[in-house]
Amino acid sequence: MNLPLPSHLDTSTASALTGAKDGTPITVSFGDGIGPEIMAASLKILHAAGAKLRVETIEIGEKVYLGGNSSGIEPTAWDSLRGTKVFYKAPITTPEGGGYKSLNVTVRKSLGLFANVRPCVSYAPYVATKHPVMDIVIVRENEEDLYAGIEHRQTDEVVQCLKLISRPGCEKIVRYAFEYARANGRKKVTCFAKANIMKMTDGLFNEVFDEVAKEYPEIKADHFIIDIGTARLADTPEIFDVIVTSNLYGDVISDVAAQIAGSVGFAPSANIGQHCAMFEAIHGSAPTIAGQNIANPSGLLLAGVMMLTHIGQADVAEKVHNAWLKTIEDGVHTADIFDEASSSEQVGTDAFADAVIARLGQTPQKLASVHYEATAPVAVPTYSRPEPLKKDLVGIDIFTHWRGDADSLAEQLVLDGDAPFDLVLITNRGVKVWPSGLPETFCTDHWRCRFMAREGTAPGNKDIVSALSTLAGRGVDFVKTEHLYEFDGKLGYSLGQGQ
Ligand code: NAD
Numbered sequence: 011m012n013l014p015l016p017s018h019l020d021t022s023t024a025s026a027l028t029g030a031k032d033g034t035p036i037t038v039s040f041g042d043g044i045g046p047e048i049m050a051a052s053l054k055i056l057h058a059a060g061a062k063l064r065v066e067t068i069e070i071g072e073k074v075y076l077g078g079n080s081s082g083i084e085p086t087a088w089d090s091l092r093g094t095k096v097f098y099k100a101p102i103t104t105p106e107g108g109g110y111k112s113l114n115v116t117v118r119k120s121l122g123l124f125a126n127v128r129p130c131v132s133y134a135p136y137v138a139t140k141h142p143v144m145d146i147v148i149v150r151e152n153e154e155d156l157y158a159g160i161e162h163r164q165t166d167e168v169v170q171c172l173k174l175i176s177r178p179g180c181e182k183i184v185r186y187a188f189e190y191a192r193a194n195g196r197k198k199v200t201c202f203a204k205a206n207i208m209k210m211t212d213g214l215f216n217e218v219f220d221e222v223a224k225e226y227p228e229i230k231a232d233h234f235i236i237d238i239g240t241a242r243l244a245d246t247p248e249i250f251d252v253i254v255t256s257n258l259y260g261d262v263i264s265d266v267a268a269q270i271a272g273s274v275g276f277a278p279s280a281n282i283g284q285h286c287a288m289f290e291a292i293h294g295s296a297p298t299i300a301g302q303n304i305a306n307p308s309g310l311l312l313a314g315v316m317m318l319t320h321i322g323q324a325d326v327a328e329k330v331h332n333a334w335l336k337t338i339e340d341g342v343h344t345a346d347i348f349d350e351a352s353s354s355e356q357v358g359t360d361a362f363a364d365a366v367i368a369r370l371g372q373t374p375q376k377l378a379s380v381h382y383e384a385t386a387p388v389a390v391p392t393y394s395r396p397e398p399l400k401k402d403l404v405g406i407d408i409f410t411h412w413r414g415d416a417d418s419l420a421e422q423l424v425l426d427g428d429a430p431f432d433l434v435l436i437t438n439r440g441v442k443v444w445p446s447g448l449p450e451t452f453c454t455d456h457w458r459c460r461f462m463a464r465e466g467t468a469p470g471n472k473d474i475v476s477a478l479s480t481l482a483g484r485g486v487d488f489v490k491t492e493h494l495y496e497f498d499g500k501l502g503y504s505l506g507q508g509q
Pocket of ligand 1: 275295306346
């Protein structure tokens with residue numbers, strides 16, 4: 011698909027961007043709401059700075075959703091994305107009401123964009139902020155964690171969401187964060203997790219972080235538990251440099267960081283994968299100000315700067331970024347950041363673009379200028395699967411739907427002497443209720459019943475099927491099972507209270 015570029019772009023820029031034979035092919039979507047205005051402004055600046063691009067356009071977003079495609083993207087658009095491998099994306103509008111899938115999640119997962127990179131910088135005193143010294147980069151894992159979207163209702167009262175954390179996922183994101191730090195002259199990488207509570211999932215993230223950090227001795231590495239880390243980030247962001255974290259925590263803290271830096275309208279993001287990459291502003295389509303030529307194109311423009319470094323046009327990236335810094339420093343501001351005290355002129359989207367173009371070749375005098383020429387491209391890590399571990403089945407957790415009490419449930423779960431398992435524990439929402447539960451504990455209708463292998467037995471999956479068959483014969487309503495393994499002799503499950 012190659013749609014005409016929007017009328018905001020003058021025809022010579024439009025034809026240069028679509029016709030350039032020697033340009034790097036990129037896929038562009040103009041999006042919804044303010045999308046076409048800010049994309050046109052950004053492309054105009056990139057082109058004026060000498061970016062060598064060959065633009066292919068695709069249609070995504072509101073029209074596609076409302077046309078009956080619940081993913082918001084036409085099947086043909088994938089051909090362009092897979093061909094160019096670089097996606098410069100304006101914000102889209104997700105229609106109200108249910109049934110529409112998140113386009114961002116679809117694109118990230120389909121193209122394997124595992125790393126979400128969000129620089130959050132404050133521009134004091136030119137843009138009002140409580141944190142004048144803030145220059146951090148959040149590297150968020152993009153593909154797994156609770157965002158795998160695997161949810162189930164198991165009983166009348168209980169629903170669950172699976173938190174999946176994988177070693178390849180952790181290794182790729184942590185290594186990417188260190189590679190990013192190395193390539194960009196950053197001094198420290200901080201890991202945010204909650205391993206004191208989620209010892210296996212967040213524990214794996216922490217463990218991999220410590221392993222990988224050893225490969226980068228010149229970069230300082232430290233940890234924060236996510237709760238106090240977020241509090242420190244909101245209070246004293248200047249103590250952080252690069253932060254690496256899993257999907258949900260990263261989603262939350264990157265918005266906190268962008269907001270406290272001064273303006274969400276300034277923040278760009280890059281989504282990086284082994285094969286493809288996507289660059290966009292973090293804000294949405296701002297439909298209430300669409301078509302008025304007042305939107306701030308800065309977030310999308312800075313995403314374009316990240317794109318230029320990604321495709322090897324660091325010299326142009328530096329030129330654009332420094333001209334943009336000079337424009338901000340000169341007080342030429344769009345309405346969203348205009349302030350009598352720090353701004354000299356309020357401009358619309360097009361005039362802001364022209365102001366940046368007029369400053370191409372200049373550098374800021376007070377704000378720190380950027381230097382991308384020295385920046386080596388960030389190496390995208392791959393994962394090589396090690397030899398398999400020795401896996402021994404040592405028990406099973408059987409989850410049951412039961413409206414009675416723990417003692418009467420336990421009575422139904424006693425297996426006969428031939429079975430290789432013994433019931434050792436029942437918990438309700440993780441709290442031990444059998445044996446010796448407390449009468450005060452509130453119990454739902456969802457029970458985790460732990461069976462451990464009897465001494466001297468080596469049970470297999472057939473024994474599990476046979477135990478479940480026995481329980482089914484007694485009318486036990488089991489809703490899920492989890493096998494308990496040891497991997498090379500190391501426990502592969504969390505211990506229940508009292509074990
Ligand atoms: P929004 O980011 O569009 O707007 C929030 C506020 O910030 C509004 O007051 C808006 O006017 C202002 N704003 C945002 N960007 C601005 C800019 N560049 N210049 C000046 N002001 C700006 O968030 P929302 O209102 O919650 O969402 C609107 C639509 O955008 C929704 O349909 C939502 O689903 C979608 N959205 C898309 C993306 C994306 O495509 N990546 C991200 C977030 C939201």
